[in-house]
Amino acid sequence: MTIDQIENGIVLDHIKAGNAMAIYRYLQLDELDCTVAVIKNVKSAKMGKKDIIKIDSPIDINLDVLGYFDENITVNIIRDGEKIAKKHVCLPEKIVNIVKCKNPRCITSTEQELDQVFRLTDPENRVYRCMYCDSSNNYLP
Amino acid sequence: MKHVLDITDLSIEEIDSLIATAMDIIKDKEKYQDICKRKKLATLFFEPSTRTRLSFEAAMLELGGSVIGFSSASSSSSSKGESVSDTVKVVGYYADIIAMRHPKEGAPMAATAVSDVPIINAGDGGHHHPTQTLADLLTIHREKGRFNNLTVGFCGDLKFGRTVHSLVNALSRYTGIKLVFISPDELKIPQYIKTDIIEKTGMPYVETRTMESVMPELDILYMTRVQGERFFNEADYIRLRDYYILTPDKLENAKKDLCIMHPLPRVNEIARSIDKDPRACYFKQVENGKYMRMALIMMLLGGA
Known part of the structure; x- marks a missing residue:
């Protein structure tokens, strides 16, 4: 299968196979007018198989979202058909409005327009806790 | 300005200092009877409580201050759908310090984002009660x-x-x-x-x-x-x-x-x-709670 190269945009590479659609949703890529290619189960020497997302527009990407999902993702910046930069993401210390607290006793379940803020409390086990109620929310796709 | 939402908001040194103040209050109550004169404590109790609310109120009164507030959500504007943030913002214009109890975990933390006065968490659901x-x-x-x-x-x-x-x-x-x-x-x-x-x-x-x-x-x-x-x-x-x-x-x-x-x-x-x-x-513990709340109110009001 052939997917065209992009001229000016971003390639999200080394996405854990199966995670691409979740990242597509969280980055709200469905709202873009440009060409977006979601390529699943690409053969990879390092990973066995992986997902790739190509975005044919130089948009700003929320790297915290990517780091939260998968710290192995690489972000390639493409200009005039050439890769000009490669960024690695890391597990963010704090994530804002990426996941919602599931604790029904948490103030975020009732208070209007309150940001959903999670803090990294245990990097080894990738545990994030709600800033308000301390509930952990280990949703990983 | 400092808020106390969780016991870890206080260092060991601050806890030692509060205990020393409380012990001094026990020894000489008269020394502290006017220390919060003309200061107001608002007790915002969105959930019923007897001991904690009365303890805060007694603590402020014994420091010579005044108390305003409500003792249940039904007697506050939250029954009309007002957010915690708005209630706290408004009360901040009336009071110098707020003691707040709420059934939702993290409600006092949400309040700190908009409050211009110190907030003491007086219990937020099953979460903290410093x-x-x-x-x-x-x-x-x-x-x-x-x-x-x-x-x-x-x-x-x-x-x-x-x-x-x-x-x-x-x-x-x-x-x-x-x-x-x-x-x-x-x-x-x-x-x-x-x-x-x-x-x-x-x-x-x-x-x-x-x-x-x-x-x-x-x-x-x-x-x-x-x-x-x-x-x-x-x-x-x-x-x-x-x-x-x-x-x-x-x-x-x-x-x-x-x-x-x-x-x-x-x-x-x-x-x-x-x-x-x-x-x-x-x-x-009940009696000690009042003395520690007196010490805490004084500390958060800058020694009043």
Whole structure:
């Protein structure tokens, strides 16, 4: 299968196979007018198989979202058909409005327009806790 | 400006200072009777409470200050749909300091984002209750004279019991503490308290279902009520509420200087006959709570 190269945009590479659609949703890529290619189960020497997302527009990407999902993702910046930069993401210390607290006793379940803020409390086990109620929310796709 | 939402918002030095102030208040109450003159405390209690609200109000009155506020959500604008943030913002124009209780966990933290005055968390759901912990610490200080080298038993509802979580957190900063958790399986201490606090500090702990076997080694026995308001299922509450009842026969093998604590209100978990036992310290906690709240209000108002 052939997917065209992009001229000016971003390639999200080394996405854990199966995670691409979740990242597509969280980055709200469905709202873009440009060409977006979601390529699943690409053969990879390092990973066995992986997902790739190509975005044919130089948009700003929320790297915290990517780091939260998968710290192995690489972000390639493409200009005039050439890769000009490669960024690695890391597990963010704090994530804002990426996941919602599931604790029904948490103030975020009732208070209007309150940001959903999670803090990294245990990097080894990738545990994030709600800033308000301390509930952990280990949703990983 | 400082807020106190959790006991860890206070350093060990600050806690020592609050205890020193509280001890001085106990010694010379008159010295403090006008120290908060012309200052106002707002008690925003979105959830009913007797002890904590009255303790805060008595504390402010004994410091010479005034008190405004409400004692249930139904008598506040939240019954009209007002957000916590808006209520706190408005009250900030009337009061110099706010003590707030709310059934939702994290509500006081949400309030701090908009508040121009210090906020004291007076209990947020099953989450934190730092001033109860301050009362507990002053009680331990007065009864035991130390915070190190103590075996502390917690009995009852260790899952929803916020006072237990806060006290465990506070004690984790001292050395030589051994914890004994006595609870039914359904109300065990949450895993995150074990992994995030106890195991990180390396405090030794044991979990058991019976209090008799561990009673002889305890320096402190912290009893708790099974809280009906935290259960979604009434049947579970009824089944668990009388799981542990402390009676005189269960104290036969206890140390002579055991300190029996309870954050109150008690239902059935401590027999009334224990009240006469000199080891019963739960009513002393009530008194100590007022002194620590006085000390805390003074500290947050900048020494008033």
